Amino acid sequence: FNKKGNGIGQIYKEGELAGTAEVPFAIPDDEVFARVIKKQKNSYPSKLEEVITPSLKRIAPRCVHFGQCGGCRWQQVAY
Numbered sequence: 001f002n003k004k005g006n007g008i009g010q011i012y013k014e015g016e017l018a019g020t021a022e023v024p025f026a027i028p029d030d031e032v033f034a035r036v037i038k039k040q041k042n043s044y045p046s047k048l049e050e051v052i053t054p055s056l057k058r059i060a061p062r063c064v065h066f067g068q069c070g071g072c073r074w075q076q077v078a079y
Contacts, residue, residue, distance in 0.1 A: 001028070005073030009034070011044055021046045025067060027077050029055035 002008055007026025011018045019042035023034045031053035034046040051058070061067070061075035 007032070007048075011036075018042070019044055023048050024073075025076065026051075027055050027058055029057065 002022065004022075005024070007023040007028070007030065009021040009023060009026065009032070011021050019039075021034060021036065021044045023032060023046045025048045026032050026034070030051055032048055033050040033052055035049050036044045036046050038045060057078050058076055059078045063072065063075060066072065066075050
C-alpha cells in the first residue's frame with residue numbers, strides 16, 4: 001500500500017523494470033489486471049479491472065457502497 005491506500009505493483013517492458021503501478025483497491029499479494037491510465041515519470045496510475053487471484057488477506061467489504069462513493073479505502077483487507 002501507499003499512504004493513499006492504493007496497491008503498488010511493478011511494470012516490466014521487454015523484461016526490464018519500467019516503473020511502478022499505483023492501483024486503487026488492490027492489496028498486497030493480489031494478482032490483478034489493471035489498465036494504465038497515464039505515465040508520470042516512472043509511475044503509472046492505473047485502474048483495477050479484475051482481481052485474477054485474490055490475496056488471502058482479502059475479505060468482502062462491509063459497506064454495499066464500497067468502491068463507489070470514495071469514502072473508505074481498506075474495507076477489503078482483513079486487519
